[in-house]
Amino acid sequence: MDQARKSMTWQWWVKWGLPAVALALLVTLPLYTSRYTPILATSIFMYIALSVSWVLFSGSTGYMSLATAAFVGVGIYTAAMIGKSVPLPVFVLAGGTVSALLAMLVGALTLRLRGVYFAIFTFGLVMLIPQFLVFWELQAFGTRGRFVVVISYTTIYYAMLILLVALLLVVYLVRRSRWGLALQSIGESEEAAAHVGINVTMVKVMTFALSAFFMGAVGATMATRWTYIDPYIAFNANFSFLPVLMAIFGGILPFYGPLVGAVIFAYLQEKLITKFPEVYMLIFGIVLVAAILYLPNGIVGLVQKAWQRSWGRRANT
Amino acid sequence: MRILEGAGLTKRFGGLYAVTNVDLHVDEGETVGLIGPNGAGKTTLFNLVSGALRPDAGTITFKGRNITGLSPHLVCRAGIARTFQAVKVFANMPVIDNVRLGALFGKAATAAAGASAAGAASATARAEELLEFVGMSSFRMSTARDLTLVRQKQVEVARALATSPQLLMLDELMAGLNLAEVAQAMDLVRRIRQRGVTVLMIEHVMKAVMGVCDRIVVLHHGEKIAEGTPQEIAANRTVIEVYLGE
Numbered sequence: 001m002d003q004a005r006k007s008m009t010w011q012w013w014v015k016w017g018l019p020a021v022a023l024a025l026l027v028t029l030p031l032y033t034s035r036y037t038p039i040l041a042t043s044i045f046m047y048i049a050l051s052v053s054w055v056l057f058s059g060s061t062g063y064m065s066l067a068t069a070a071f072v073g074v075g076i077y078t079a080a081m082i083g084k085s086v087p088l089p090v091f092v093l094a095g096g097t098v099s100a101l102l103a104m105l106v107g108a109l110t111l112r113l114r115g116v117y118f119a120i121f122t123f124g125l126v127m128l129i130p131q132f133l134v135f136w137e138l139q140a141f142g143t144r145g146r147f148v149v150v151i152s153y154t155t156i157y158y159a160m161l162i163l164l165v166a167l168l169l170v171v172y173l174v175r176r177s178r179w180g181l182a183l184q185s186i187g188e189s190e191e192a193a194a195h196v197g198i199n200v201t202m203v204k205v206m207t208f209a210l211s212a213f214f215m216g217a218v219g220a221t222m223a224t225r226w227t228y229i230d231p232y233i234a235f236n237a238n239f240s241f242l243p244v245l246m247a248i249f250g251g252i253l254p255f256y257g258p259l260v261g262a263v264i265f266a267y268l269q270e271k272l273i274t275k276f277p278e279v280y281m282l283i284f285g286i287v288l289v290a291a292i293l294y295l296p297n298g299i300v301g302l303v304q305k306a307w308q309r310s311w312g313r314r315a316n317t
Numbered sequence: 318m319r320i321l322e323g324a325g326l327t328k329r330f331g332g333l334y335a336v337t338n339v340d341l342h343v344d345e346g347e348t349v350g351l352i353g354p355n356g357a358g359k360t361t362l363f364n365l366v367s368g369a370l371r372p373d374a375g376t377i378t379f380k381g382r383n384i385t386g387l388s389p390h391l392v393c394r395a396g397i398a399r400t401f402q403a404v405k406v407f408a409n410m411p412v413i414d415n416v417r418l419g420a421l422f423g424k425a426a427t428a429a430a431g432a433s434a435a436g437a438a439s440a441t442a443r444a445e446e447l448l449e450f451v452g453m454s455s456f457r458m459s460t461a462r463d464l465t466l467v468r469q470k471q472v473e474v475a476r477a478l479a480t481s482p483q484l485l486m487l488d489e490l491m492a493g494l495n496l497a498e499v500a501q502a503m504d505l506v507r508r509i510r511q512r513g514v515t516v517l518m519i520e521h522v523m524k525a526v527m528g529v530c531d532r533i534v535v536l537h538h539g540e541k542i543a544e545g546t547p548q549e550i551a552a553n554r555t556v557i558e559v560y561l562g563e
Contacts, residue, residue: 178421178422178437178440181414181417181418181421182418182421182422184407184409184410185407185410185418188406188407188408188409188410189405189406189407189408191369191389191401191405192401192405192406192407192476193407193418194368194369194388194389194390194393195367195369195389195390195393195398195399195477196393196398196418196419196422196423196476196477196479196480197390197393197394197419197422197423197424197480198390198418198422199388199390200390201388
């Protein structure tokens with residue numbers, strides 16, 4: 001009993017104490033580090049947020065979405081269009097909302113496609129929307145691309161941190177609700193899920209929209225880092241692939257998988273791109289292939305396994 | 318009282334008529350068997366009733382309400398639950414969560430109740446009770462994929478019952494079971510009926526069909542060729558020719 005209580009409090013500390021300490025450190029980060037650290041951290045937050053939002057929908061339902069870049073791009077473009085006339089929180093929320101609405105529309109149309117068809121269609125959005133934007137900009141303004149409102153790096157850092165914390169809270173709440181259970185059941189067997197009374201279309205579309213909301217909001221926030229954008233910069237296919245790779249690398253598991261994957265990956269990317277710009281994609285590829293071959297549940301899965309093994313041994317002796 | 322009534326049900330797949338102009342009814346409290354050779358259209362008929370497929374013609378009425386073409390989740394919430402011929406358990410989830418899902422989203426669940434802590438607790442209690450009922454209590458924390466086929470089928474029955482159905486459709490519950498297991502499954506069907514749930518079952522195990530059903534419907538090439546009590550079906554000339562054999 002005493003033992004049980006002790007491990008309870010211990011777990012409680014890991015669950016709440018650790019994130020609280022981490023959050024306190026991150027909130028005060030700009031006060032005691034170099035100017036560059038918050039800029040690097042903002043990129044890492046962005047990748048964590050994208051990867052976690054991707055796993056929120058695709059990880060649980062098994063629908064492989066490659067539309068991330070489209071939702072990010074819509075967020076970026078929303079910020080570019082209205083960023084000069086409204087304050088930051090407004091255009092970030094607007095970017096998220098426009099992305100979520102697009103996701104609802106696309107979701108309602110395509111979520112009956114399964115497997116590779118869904119993946120291809122969602123990636124099609126990443127190709128289609130920028131073409132449309134180019135056409136529309138040339139027609140309406142006679143130019144392509146636009147300048148984005150400039151905001152201080154510290155403000156962007158805090159905006160991204162708030163967004164990330166909000167996302168992690170939402171994911172936590174979804175996962176422990178019956179909605180989270182429903183999502184998981186859809187990934188296991190969509191037909192059976194429908195036959196136990198789950199409105200599978202609604203759950204899928206709303207979750208797709210929720211994940212798109214955060215992708216769009218992230219895009220709108222990041223847009224202010226680039227002073228000039230055009231449709232081809234905003235709709236960068238890497239934003240579709242990298243979050244997926246990060247999730248696979250970390251482990252497509254709730255929470256810590258994408259989190260750990262994104263932190264390591266984003267940090268590596270930043271370092272490699274500055275130190276070995278010519279071969280960084282090559283190194284990336286090798287790391288990924290190795291992860292898929294040897295770490296089926298990613299880094300977090302590996303740690304869990306080692307953990308269980310050492311616990312099992314202790315329990316036996 | 319008629320609980321389920323299907324009139325003139327027809328379903329084509331391309332040029333193939335899987336179900337042709339079938340009339341089917343189930344009375345409240347009855348246990349009805351649906352038999353016929355493979356490919357006779359039994360599972361297609363189940364899919365039409367449960368909303369997995371939409372009929373090309375005909376209407377389905379449940380408790381006086383037209384449910385033709387409703388989505389599966391609405392059919393379930395109306396009070397019809399089913400199991401699957403090829404089991405569809407939520408393989409990577411614990412058994413208890415498989416059954417809880419039925420309680421959380423089925424007929425009894427309303428959005429508010431499902432979202433509240435009390436709703437969640439009562440769903441868990443209901444799931445525990447049903448696992449006890451099908452004799453699976455000791456497996457509550459097992460992952461569904463690790464269970465034998467027989468036990469996975471029992472999980473499916475518990476999950477279906479958790480949605481609080483008035484009509485339960487069992488698709489080949491006894492296929493692949495040995496004699497002792499068939500006896501247990503027959504007992505389970507009888508106990509389900511004692512709970513006040515009407516049962517419509519597809520079954521190939523004749524001993525089971527004859528033993529537990531009040532009435533039997535025979536399908537052949539998508540058409541209903543006979544209907545009656547087990548004794549009448551066992552003596553029916555056409556049924557013996559196409560299905561039972563001499």
